[in-house]
Amino acid sequence: MKNILIIGAGRSASACINYCLENAAERGWFVTVADSDPEQAEKRINNHPNGRSAWLDVNKQNDRMDLISRHDIVVSLLPAHLHLLVATDCIKYKKHLVTASYVSKEMYRLGDEARDASLIFMGEMGLDPGIDHMSAMKLLNDIRAKGGEITNFRSYTGGLIAPESDTNPWHYKFTWNPRNVVLAGQGTAQYMEDGKYKYTPYSRLFKEYVTIDVPGMGKYEAYANRDSLLYREIYGVEGIPNIIRGTLRCQGFCDAWNALVQIGLTDGSYPIHDADKITYHEWMNAYLPRGTGSVKERMAAFLGEEIDSDVMDKLEWLGLFRKIKINVANATPALILEHLLLSKWSLSPGDKDMIIMQHEIDYQLDGKEYHVVSSMVMKGEDENDTAMARLVGLPMGIFVKLIIDGKITTTGVNIPVMSEVYEPVLEELEKYGVVFKESEVLVEA
């Protein structure tokens, strides 16, 4: 078993591909990188003797099945909704599968079939989800091993821009899929607070952020990330009164993003009329009730902001009130926003991104209460070699190695919460600078 197929050669694929190629040389693996853009795949391989590229339109069933049948392990870096196609083929041809995406209900339904065929289908094997699960489980299990009882679990991750490359008033740049950034949070966030279920609809998700302190880094805003309740059972903390997973942003981001949500700019469900003809100024006007004053003034009034507030400054900086053509035909609000943000939030040459992950755990031991904060901060090298790409890609690469080395006994559809996975993966990640700093305080009982 030494033939690895990596499907997808986009920006976030490089770290995973490089890891596999580096190991391929000394271990005799062969790595195929398949993409709908064969030149891109070729570029990632970069003439490595153990690598080759393949052209793949993943919707072409025969091509896909042929390619998968000729490998032992498949790493799918495709958009999440396409993993199921690949997974079905993996069942058919008995291949292991690794992804960094949230495991869907449909994927979990393949669990029995995968287990029956002794296959390893590992999802959520990236950064968030991925390293967050692994580092959290290590913390939780270490506390449980010494007899502690977990009472609160809060975990936050943010893909941010490093302070030295922070050059805009949003304090944010794209370091992963822009479309996912625009659509982030749609649905209803669920978590548990003081023993009660909590629901935060999208329309107020970015209003109800909390501010957390990251040791040595300062304050960040955190908004609730999807359904945190799903992880109660998986983490083994069913009865816990507080559990929340959150996404980190720099201070000031959430209020301004909330303004975009309230206006309606993150909606991807219908096209804007004449989007190729109108200006941003006209587009904003289309959302505003009749009234007097400039579009900017009416927008400020609608949002309940002063005309020179930080939120209005951020909207102004985006150019939303400028009489410049949008120039995107048949586009939804979300797509127009994505195009606009791409022109504003792209990494410049030399820009360093930054990942922050922080777990905050309370536990009781021998009648005393402890509060643990475990934080990891990692910066990228430049606009291509980002911390995001590394931390999404390396866990998958390391996990592929563990499969090939026969170190993984867990079969079926899983996420990385078992020690046979997280111990070796976290250990190897440390060599790449993924180091958590832990501080524990005794809380007065």
Next chain:
Amino acid sequence: MKNILIIGAGRSASACINYCLENAAERGWFVTVADSDPEQAEKRINNHPNGRSAWLDVNKQNDRMDLISRHDIVVSLLPAHLHLLVATDCIKYKKHLVTASYVSKEMYRLGDEARDASLIFMGEMGLDPGIDHMSAMKLLNDIRAKGGEITNFRSYTGGLIAPESDTNPWHYKFTWNPRNVVLAGQGTAQYMEDGKYKYTPYSRLFKEYVTIDVPGMGKYEAYANRDSLLYREIYGVEGIPNIIRGTLRCQGFCDAWNALVQIGLTDGSYPIHDADKITYHEWMNAYLPRGTGSVKERMAAFLGEEIDSDVMDKLEWLGLFRKIKINVANATPALILEHLLLSKWSLSPGDKDMIIMQHEIDYQLDGKEYHVVSSMVMKGEDENDTAMARLVGLPMGIFVKLIIDGKITTTGVNIPVMSEVYEPVLEELEKYGVVFKESEVLVEA
């Protein structure tokens, strides 16, 4: 051609069924009423010699096709998403089809097939959509016939409770499908104002209502109804600077309904945990940020309302702050709300409902500007014989008669905007009390 199949025997079916049965006796028609509840169908037939009931699970293809194949005209009163099943069979067996629902894109795609087979597929043949289209088209075409140029078109309809039966602080009771009332407006409303496209996302639809005056009735609130732009071409008013279709509610309704939307109670996309165990009080708490004070106090603060405001009174009256069990397992917020509202907003014996429809049209003729208001108010008899059931059902019944009498030449998938349809239907509806009062004023040029 005299065999009529009416699928669906629910509350809104009675007027259509009665109309068909009344005509059946003198014209020798046969009317089959099919429903998944055969007793209900039997009850609607009420031993009429020209009627018979049939048991039909519409998802059973063979039963459905068998029944459709043995009739000449099909009236589908099914939930909107099921019409397509029936329509496909109607194409196959060459039967005409009538519904009161919005015509979906999928339904429109059957247009060529229906036309090739000389079939009449008429949708939006109820009240709203239905009588609104017909009465609007009559007004518009009458103005155009005398040379007038339409400049503004606004049309409002409300299914309300008559003032004499208005016994609750919401001034509203259910007179049609409660689920549709709870989910009403989800998506983004689109219309045109002063020559500009306007978009109102659901999250502020009930905030941005307008107040309109109905002659002799007083003031009502109107919120934008779906995509009004769809009707520009159909109504022949492509270049019109103002077009909006709206839904009417009594004053005070929209602000309070907006509160339910803002809390998150109209969301039908995810289940509430332990919905069979918790109280309404606990449920409300689940949406509120941490804080001090009672759930009601924190809710008022969250909504930006005084504790004794009209909005808070309406929420209180619903029992949202009471420590009473919800008692609905695995329910979404929307379903819990629907259950609660059913216990509060159902018609009592003797209750009269009330339909209000009002068109407001501006036009120019010979250099002068005119403003026309055309209004229709109709009350029901009691909680069973509602104006809603009559005005949804009668147009379909009358249209069936027109088909049988060979008066309809238009084939394919349509909505009732052609004079061969609206003239005779509106004329006959007048006998049932559907009378529009028109007033026209000359606006100073």
